[in-house]
Amino acid sequence: MNSDPRLSTSPDPSQVRRGRLILVLIFLLFFGTIAAAGILRFSGWQPQGTKVHGEMLRPAVDARAVVPKLASGGNYAWQPAERMWRIAVAPPASCAAVCTQLARDLDVVWQLFGNKADHVEILWIGTLPAGAPATAARRVLQPTPELMRALPRVDDPAGIPVYVIDPNGFVILRYAPGTDPGFIRTDVAKLLKLI
Incomplete structure (x- = not known):
């Protein structure tokens, strides 16, 4: 029998959870900034340098x-x-x-x-x-x-x-x-x- 853990076919459940968590965080970071920018834009907020x-x-x-x-x-x-x-x-x-x-x-x-x-x-x-x-x-x-x-x-x-x-x-x-x-x-x- 081969006992090398790198050749194991079933992934470690903790690594799967960690990978999913990272993917969700990337998703939230990307789409969250877009949503925040949209909210600021449509609420009428402008950066101080662009206000007249x-x-x-x-x-x-x-x-x-x-x-x-x-x-x-x-x-x-x-x-x-x-x-x-x-x-x-x-x-x-x-x-x-x-x-x-x-x-x-x-x-x-x-x-x-x-x-x-x-x-x-x-x-x-x-x-x-x-x-x-x-x-x-x-x-x-x-x-x-x-x-x-x-x-x-x-x-x-x-x-x-x-x-x-x-x-x-x-x-x-x-x-x-x-x-x-x-x-x-x-x-x-x-x-x-x-x-």
């Missing part, structure tokens, strides 16, 4: 066909090849002190972009307040009906919303009136990393 402070417009408003008019005359072109992001505001004509403060806040936001500031413009749609700081990044546009329609809920009774427009001319973010300018800076800084 503004309202993501879904779908984004396509303003590519709109040809904004500069207040000084002529057209403002989107020019996607320049990879220019825009922060846009369209305050009411009766805006005074609030508009002056908003113009100052947006100027500070623009300055904080540092070497990336060359890729951001501020679009001021309407009359610029008298106390607004002078900045090379600001373009004053006429409030044409086509342009105003491209800005969702622009006539917010709570105040002046702020928008972010991508280099192609899509309005992608809306900030509620009174939003901390630091939040706008944080979100646009993330977008600037894409260029």
